[in-house]
Amino acid sequence: MMFKTHLAVGALSGLVILKFFHPEPAVIFSLLFLFASILPDIDTTKSFIGHKLWPVSSVLSLFVKHRGFLHSIWLPLVSFSFAAYFGYAMIGAAFALGYLVHILADSVTEEGVPLFAPFFMRRVRGFIKTGGTLEYVFLLCVCVMLGVTAASFY
Template identity: 25%
Template sequence: MQSKTHLLTTFAIVTPVAYMTNNMDMLGVFGLALGTVLPDIDEPNSYIGRRIPILPHIIKKTFGHRGMTHTLIATILFATLASMIPNSFTEMLATGYFLHLAEDTFSMTGIKWLAPFSQKTLAFKLYSTGKMTETIIMFLMLICLCLEYWFILAQPFINV
C-alpha cells in the first residue's frame, strides 16, 4: 500500500474513535502520521525512505522489504515506547505503526507477523500495491474520512 492510502485508511479508522474519546491533538496527529509511514523505512523508494538518505538501504539490505519492520516485535517495541513515555505522540505513533501492518496484511503479499520465529505469511489478498484495487480503497477511505469530518463539523448543528 502506498503512503497516501495508508494515511487515508489509518485516519479513517482512528478519527471516529479519537473524536468520541476526545483523544487527539496536533502532537497525536503528527505521531499517527509518522507511525503510519514508519514501517516502510525498509524501502528506499517509500515516502519516508526518500527523506532519509542511507538508513532505508541498510535496513532493506539487512532485513528486506516487509522484514523486521513489519513484525509483531516492531509493533511491541513501539507500544512499549508509548507506555514508557505516555503522551499523545507516542500513543498515536504506536497506533499508526500497528495499523500500517494490519493494512499490509490485506495486500496480496501480506506480512510475516511472527518473524523471526515463524516465516508464515498472513495475507488476506484484497489489493495489490499501486494497482486499481488500491486506488479504489484509497478513494473509499477518502470518502469515509470526508463523511467523518462532515459529521464532526456538523455535530454542533445536529444537536441544536
C-alpha cells in the same frame, strides 16, 4: 499498499480515534499517529518515506528486507511498552496504533506481512495487488469515509 493509501487509512483511523477517545494532546497524537502509519516502509529506499529519509533507509535495507521484521507486531508493542513504562502511554499509543494500522493495511495485499517475524515467518495476506485497480477502489472508499468523518467534527 501505496503511500497515499497508507496516508489516507492512517488519517481515517486517527480521526476515528480522535472522535471517540479524545486523546490529549490531540495535535501531537495525530501527527505521531500519521507519521507511524507510513514509517514501516522505511525498510525500502523505493518508498516515499524511504526516499525522503534515504540515509536511514539505505542502512536499514542492508539488515532487513522490505515487509520483513519492520512489518511485524514487535516494534509497536515494544515501543508502547517502553513509552508507557516511562509515563508516556498516550505517545506510545499514538505511535503503536499508527504503526499497526500500516501493518493491517499491508496484510490485505497479495504480498502480505509476517506478523510474528522473525519467530514465525508465515505471512498474513489478502487479495489486493499493490497499485492495482482494487487498491484504487479501496483508496477512493477510504477517502469518502475520511471526508464524512472529518465533516462530523463540525
